[in-house]
Amino acid sequence: MQNKIYICDVFEFLEKLPNACIDLAIVDPPYNLKIAKWDSFKNENEFLEFSYKWMELMLLKMKPNGSFYIFNTPYNCALFINFLKDKKLNFNNFITWYKKDGLSYAKTKYVNNQESILFYAMSKKYYFNADEIRIPYESESRIKHAAKKGILKNGKRWYPNEKGKLCPDVWQISSLRHTNKINGKTMKQNHPSPKPKEMIERMIKASSKENDLILDLFAGTGVVSLMAKKLNRNFIGCESNIEYLNKNLRDDLCLKL
Template sequence: MLELNKVYQGDCLKLIEEIDSESVDLIVCDGPYGVTTNEWDKVIDIQTYNLNLIKIFSRVLKPGGALYLFGKDDCIDFIDYRPFLRLNRKIIWYQPSRLAQGRLNYTNNYDLIAYFSKGKAKTFNLDDIRVPQLVELEHRLRCEKVPSVINGQYGKTKFNDEGKNPGDVWGDIKQLTYKSKELISRDLLNTIQKPEKLIERIVKASSNPGDIVLDPFSGVGTTFAVCKKLNRNFIGFEINPDYIQITNERIRKIELEREYSLF
């Protein structure tokens, strides 16, 4: 087993062979989408590529462990992932304010996050990821008293003052912009770096403190930063040494801020 809380330089398809079978609780995979001209994004067939990833990830995931696979709308079309993992939900990360506007087709305003588990998911911490209720309490209470609701499948579901399930369309977490304080470099905008709030929701929902989280395309370490703040263990793979240096500096800053807060 590789040492925890470290980013390893190299090809994830080779490095993952050094991880013990059924040892990882959560995988956050924001890898190639197969849609840009970036060298790291050039794959011949994204569906075949992702099916291979799913197969490899299924070996290292613990029973009940989760995989969140990022991509575009067709990233898992035309492949049979069922022998390896169970697809629980396709999450839409909705971004209506994207600058690119199609002239010959409808503009793509979302990314897909495919939420898999190895068998039935063992962890789903709903109370840690609740979002504000959008329905007025009076209206919600009135609806709950309808006979078909009371006697139906979801009759025990009640209004929760702490918030509701975020659902499978996430429009409340915005992409990073040039003005975002956490943006490390403009070159990373909308390709490499995802907002911490997005990764935080995933990590909180599908892992617990002390669990092991794997990010096979670590980039500039957003998953690592989130795990550090939430007391999860982490293993990362990244082929770009400059990104690894950025990650290490980012983590060191978090550690210093934590040490400073103790005084």
């Protein structure tokens, strides 16, 4: 079953996936923002029913030391946290993705240019490689100086890490919609909401080891599977619309479960 993306409904897929086999899940589900038919629910209750149902099933598929990331709006993520709070999970972070692009241009409130990502582990014992995802320090000149002589901090001499600083929970990564603009104009994309590769790469490097199995539910373009493959991890996923999938994954598609 591994290293395949199944073209089917998420519930059909999850029902057939064996329990406790996933090391890391990166899940980018519908947001109920009505950006496509698959993102349109009758009302909030219907959306939450759908979301809680796939979450409940996904939890069964996780290994006891596995971890997972879930994308959504800040508001929906708050509701998801409320749902997940009684599941005996280890909540790690409410990550803010500052995407430099708005989800709405309403003039009656502040423009939304963030999305949220919930980062959980199934228990307190989980893998996290903070050194793999260090990011560059902001002040180059100060760091250059510190690298030579160190900086005195709380009575101790501190030297910068050559790989950069530890990654914070606010991620400033341009959305593809933003980076693909030509002369300020948004270009039509094959998928309405693809996630940037560097963001997925960060999650995979931080929360999995080589040969681990990564779950790519609601695969869309299949960026999670593509990055898993690139980083020598195994993947398994599902997507209902074959047209969205990146052509580099065409050999990894499966039409039947």
